[in-house]
Amino acid sequence: CGVFGVIGVADAANFVALGLHALQHRGQEAAGIVSHHPEHGFNSARRFGYVRDNFTNQKVMDTLPGELAIGHVRYSTAGSKGATAIRDVQPFFGEFSMGGAAIAHNGNLTNAAQLRKELIERGSIFQSSSDSECIIHLMARSIQRTVPERMKDALRRVEGAFSVIAMTRTKLIGVRDPLGVRPLVLGRVGEGYALSSETCGLDIIGADFVREVEPGEMVVIEDGEITSSRPFAPATSRFCIFEHVYFSRPDSILGGRSVYETRRQIGVELAREAPVEADLVCPVPDSGTPAAIGYSQESGIPYAMGIIRNQYMGRTFIEPTEQIRNMGVRLKLNVNRGLIKGKRIILVDDSVVRGTTSRKIKDMILDAGAAEVHFRIASPPTAWPCFYGVDTPERSKLLAANMSEEEMRDWIGVDSLRFISLDGLYRAAGEPEGRDPRRPQYCDACFSGEYPVAPSDKLAEGFEM
Ligand code: 5GP
Ligand code: SF4
Ligand code: MG
Numbered sequence: 001c002g003v004f005g006v007i008g009v010a011d012a013a014n015f016v017a018l019g020l021h022a023l024q025h026r027g028q029e030a031a032g033i034v035s036h037h038p039e040h041g042f043n044s045a046r047r048f049g050y051v052r053d054n055f056t057n058q059k060v061m062d063t064l065p066g067e068l069a070i071g072h073v074r075y076s077t078a079g080s081k082g083a084t085a086i087r088d089v090q091p092f093f094g095e096f097s098m099g100g101a102a103i104a105h106n107g108n109l110t111n112a113a114q115l116r117k118e119l120i121e122r123g124s125i126f127q128s129s130s131d132s133e134c135i136i137h138l139m140a141r142s143i144q145r146t147v148p149e150r151m152k153d154a155l156r157r158v159e160g161a162f163s164v165i166a167m168t169r170t171k172l173i174g175v176r177d178p179l180g181v182r183p184l185v186l187g188r189v190g191e192g193y194a195l196s197s198e199t200c201g202l203d204i205i206g207a208d209f210v211r212e213v214e215p216g217e218m219v220v221i222e223d224g225e226i227t228s229s230r231p232f233a234p235a236t237s238r239f240c241i242f243e244h245v246y247f248s249r250p251d252s253i254l255g256g257r258s259v260y261e262t263r264r265q266i267g268v269e270l271a272r273e274a275p276v277e278a279d280l281v282c283p284v285p286d287s288g289t290p291a292a293i294g295y296s297q298e299s300g301i302p303y304a305m306g307i308i309r310n311q312y313m314g315r316t317f318i319e320p321t322e323q324i325r326n327m328g329v330r331l332k333l334n335v336n337r338g339l340i341k342g343k344r345i346i347l348v349d350d351s352v353v354r355g356t357t358s359r360k361i362k363d364m365i366l367d368a369g370a371a372e373v374h375f376r377i378a379s380p381p382t383a384w385p386c387f388y389g390v391d392t393p394e395r396s397k398l399l400a401a402n403m404s405e406e407e408m409r410d411w412i413g414v415d416s417l418r419f420i421s422l423d424g425l426y427r428a429a430g431e432p433e434g435r436d437p438r439r440p441q442y443c444d445a446c447f448s449g450e451y452p453v454a455p456s457d458k459l460a461e462g463f464e465m
Helices: 012-022 058-062 112-121 133-141 147-157 199-204 241-247 259-273 289-299 322-332 356-367 405-412 422-428 456-460
Strands: 002-007 030-037 041-048 068-074 092-096 099-106 163-167 172-176 185-189 192-196 208-212 218-222 225-229 280-283 307-309 333-335 344-349 372-377 416-419
Touching (some): 002 172, 012 192, 068 163, 112 456, 172 192, 259 422, 280 289, 289 344, 322 333, 344 356, 356 405
Parallel strands (some): 344 372
Antiparallel strands (some): 099 163, 163 172
16 A cells, blocks of 8 residues: 655645555555645545546545645555455544544554454444554554554554554654554655655655654654654564565665665676576566666666556556456557567566466467567565565465476476575665575565564464464
């Protein structure tokens, strides 16, 4: 998911709509905005579909007045069962003794099922099926006198990954979990401030990047003043390395590193680790593009657009059902036949999850008359599900959980298949010594199986680490 908020600018909701539009790659199912105006109070709009199709409508935007607003783009993760209902669309709103508050959450809480059960037994009335709603109910039960203090109480009880943006009548609040698994940045816009999942959200509204909200930090912005606090026990940060590989936009800066540059460097590392003789390096667009550029630069093999993407389709993976996803590959990608015929092709993609994409692309490329197909993957084999907010399927559906690399190569049906090593990935992400096995610098659980936060709900369901 993506979260965005602004305070201290006229028509804040318009800024939020733009910010969410820049964060659309983080979730395409639905979007919501809550605003506050001193006379009109809190207002909200929640819609299915793209931001641009809902929040450019003047009638909708007119219902969201005020100088303070937050928003959310939704991408449903493993925890949510079935299709999204509109009641699952954030921000969530709660009315407390000291006034209302709205929250928007990116990440996934790993103990939400237990918390929900306990809260329901004690009388909470849940409105949605979302893990994030626990935060509002925990806030309602807190005895603290202010919303930020109630948030601290609530967030000390939840486990997992969270970057949360919240608002009251007068405050914009941002928090990151102690490990800082998901991103959150702070920007300055005119006389006001903005919080965004990624820096590309700041760019679109012309905000200046100020700094990241740090792992384990809460910032409260009111009347142009920022107050920072540390509600949690100190921990070593474990930012999601997959944000660098795939999830974030390449024009964002994460942890002081350009995502594009990390991806290009992954390609460089891949070319060193897994060279092969070929005629062309082609990305699987768009997610494989920067790594393909790096591979081409390092290997000296020419880069070419062997696969063309239809710009009007979304991210295939994000389509929630398998059937739609299966069609999606063809609806979205097509082979540039004239270029491919008779050539030995290196295809660079960001990841292999179920393997559906790779297999279909291989078929299309061979159909177009390629002489050889070599897959190079910009992440290590995805052998474990993510429980922190990225939608990976259960283990049984992960190709790498069930097959060796050689078996995967066979199943996909290509001449060679190589993945970047974990150390190579860490080097590309700015760790020259690679991964520190005693204190890994990032979360890489989907590759290593080392979960930095025990997925307690899943363990209770019988998941074996
Ligand atoms: P597969 O077809 O192997 O299941 O999925 C791989 C494709 O989906 C890749 O081309 C990649 O761009 C995209 N993808 C890979 N991993 C993820 C993920 O965890 N989340 C999302 N949203 N997309 C992914
Ligand atoms: Fe990111 Fe993978 Fe960790 Fe999930 S498990 S937070 S995708 S690195
Ligand atoms: Mg892709």
